[in-house]
Amino acid sequence: MSAKVWLIGAGPGAADLITVRGMRLLQEADCVLYDALVQPEMLTYCPQAELIDVGKRCDLASTQQAFINKMLVDAARKHSRVVRLKGGDPLLFGRAQEELRALDVAGIAYEIVPGITAALAASADAGVSLTSRGLARNVLFATARVGHGEDPSDWVRPVLAADTSVLYMGVKQAAEVAAALLAGGMRADTPLLIVENASLPSKREWPLTLAELPQAASWQLQGPAILLIGEVYRAKLALAATPQAKLA
Amino acid sequence: MSAKVWLIGAGPGAADLITVRGMRLLQEADCVLYDALVQPEMLTYCPQAELIDVGKRCDLASTQQAFINKMLVDAARKHSRVVRLKGGDPLLFGRAQEELRALDVAGIAYEIVPGITAALAASADAGVSLTSRGLARNVLFATARVGHGEDPSDWVRPVLAADTSVLYMGVKQAAEVAAALLAGGMRADTPLLIVENASLPSKREWPLTLAELPQAASWQLQGPAILLIGEVYRAKLALAATPQAKLA
Numbered sequence: 001m002s003a004k005v006w007l008i009g010a011g012p013g014a015a016d017l018i019t020v021r022g023m024r025l026l027q028e029a030d031c032v033l034y035d036a037l038v039q040p041e042m043l044t045y046c047p048q049a050e051l052i053d054v055g056k057r058c059d060l061a062s063t064q065q066a067f068i069n070k071m072l073v074d075a076a077r078k079h080s081r082v083v084r085l086k087g088g089d090p091l092l093f094g095r096a097q098e099e100l101r102a103l104d105v106a107g108i109a110y111e112i113v114p115g116i117t118a119a120l121a122a123s124a125d126a127g128v129s130l131t132s133r134g135l136a137r138n139v140l141f142a143t144a145r146v147g148h149g150e151d152p153s154d155w156v157r158p159v160l161a162a163d164t165s166v167l168y169m170g171v172k173q174a175a176e177v178a179a180a181l182l183a184g185g186m187r188a189d190t191p192l193l194i195v196e197n198a199s200l201p202s203k204r205e206w207p208l209t210l211a212e213l214p215q216a217a218s219w220q221l222q223g224p225a226i227l228l229i230g231e232v233y234r235a236k237l238a239l240a241a242t243p244q245a246k247l248a
Numbered sequence: 249m250s251a252k253v254w255l256i257g258a259g260p261g262a263a264d265l266i267t268v269r270g271m272r273l274l275q276e277a278d279c280v281l282y283d284a285l286v287q288p289e290m291l292t293y294c295p296q297a298e299l300i301d302v303g304k305r306c307d308l309a310s311t312q313q314a315f316i317n318k319m320l321v322d323a324a325r326k327h328s329r330v331v332r333l334k335g336g337d338p339l340l341f342g343r344a345q346e347e348l349r350a351l352d353v354a355g356i357a358y359e360i361v362p363g364i365t366a367a368l369a370a371s372a373d374a375g376v377s378l379t380s381r382g383l384a385r386n387v388l389f390a391t392a393r394v395g396h397g398e399d400p401s402d403w404v405r406p407v408l409a410a411d412t413s414v415l416y417m418g419v420k421q422a423a424e425v426a427a428a429l430l431a432g433g434m435r436a437d438t439p440l441l442i443v444e445n446a447s448l449p450s451k452r453e454w455p456l457t458l459a460e461l462p463q464a465a466s467w468q469l470q471g472p473a474i475l476l477i478g479e480v481y482r483a484k485l486a487l488a489a490t491p492q493a494k495l496a
Contacts, residue, residue, distance in 0.1 A: 017268070019259070019264065019268070020263075020266055020267070020271050021262070089364075092379060097380045097381070097480075100375065100377075112372035115364070117368065120362040123360075124338075124362045127360060129345040129348075130340050137402060138406050140387070141388075143385060145385070158386050158388065158411070161409035162410075163406070232345075
């Protein structure tokens with residue numbers, strides 16, 4: 001049997017923010033392995049397929065990744081059209097390289113279909129361009145790593161060098177993230193924007209300053225949130241009430 | 249008349265790499281203003297719409313941007329469902345902020361629909377993840393600015409600080425880009441990947457080192473090309489013949 005695997009980016013959450021190609025491949029799939037970040041509505045495109053919830057989360061242990069790799073290879077040995085559906089884009093914070101290596105080793109053909117990454121969806125929701133003439137000529141996508149054994153300079157230095165930065169995850173550790181950025185020399189009045197559940201009806205946003213960021217650690221966010229940083233968010237900050245008022 | 253404008257990312261080129269939402273909005277549009285980077289196949293989604301080619305290019309003069317802003321506002325005064333279709337994602341190197349400001353001033357409602365940016369499509373074509381465990385934890389998207397009156401440190405410093413970088417445009421000025429990166433301290437053996445016409449049947453890629461980059465200035469590239477930089481491309485470099493051989 002000549003099986004093929006399509007590694008598809010589901011996008012930020014809304015079912016109609018997958019690509020047309022991604023939707024069509026879901027409609028033709030025999031088997032779909034999907035992430036914890038994939039919304040249930042997305043799976044209505046593939047009622048014919050065997051669905052496998054691999055429940056992947058960002059703080060995944062490597063043993064769990066090895067198990068996903070094995071399930072993916074097993075599915076490709078059993079079915080001819082297998083979709084591996086991942087939240088966002090597969091090649092940006094998606095651990096795709098490990099799954100692709102497993103497919104290579106098993107001699108299984110694959111193709112990658114890009115997806116809308118959360119930063120682009122959050123920006124569309126907020127109506128603020130990541131780059132802006134005279135204000136921001138480049139943008140960094142990073143994950144904030146705080147805690148035991150982590151060297152914050154790994155991510156703080158590139159964040160400080162970039163005009164706009166987007167931190168995937170990290171809002172739950174807002175106090176540590178703020179401390180690391182302040183220690184690195186970022187100004188306390190730097191404008192930030194937190195966007196939760198980008199692209200979904202439950203989406204929410206809070207403009208705030210770096211000095212106010214530690215407060216966000218106590219907010220009870222329900223879904224995935226990203227932190228956008230840079231001068232392009234200053235206009236939104238000026239319009240906003242206090243972050244606490246906006247949360248209420 | 250209560251007109252509305254949708255600012256939609258067309259994605260990297262392939263007609264089926266627009267989002268499902270973007271395709272549906274094109275199918276319902278009265279008028280579509282599109283860029284030079286939008287492929288003709290994309291416009292087959294909207295045979296009913298009045299099509300306006302605003303021919304926008306990256307090195308656009310600001311007077312031309314003012315003219316596009318005016319055409320967009322005029323279209324919204326004449327039609328009820330207007331789509332502004334931009335190559336890639338509207339909020340990443342898309343000059344969207346200027347068009348949104350013009351709509352705000354004119355009191356016209358709008359919504360933004362994200363698109364697949366070229367870096368994600370090029371990565372999918374190449375099969376290399378922008379981030380990779382233990383190798384690349386962050387990625388910078390930038391434009392290389394060389395020539396009179398430009399300070400290369402504006403873009404060289406963030407590129408040097410990031411693990412993976414993607415330079416939009418800049419391949420035509422490969423010699424100046426290479427000189428600026430080498431002067432900034434980037435190693436001559438840093439692996440690079442040039443991807444031309446990402447997502448299209450005519451797509452091509454060349455792995456090369458920073459030391460070899462100046463040669464690319466003389467290549468006759470036919471379409472838009474991006475330059476990807478970082479250790480994640482080393483494996484591809486090892487597999488490749490010389491860049492000249494691959495071009496032939």
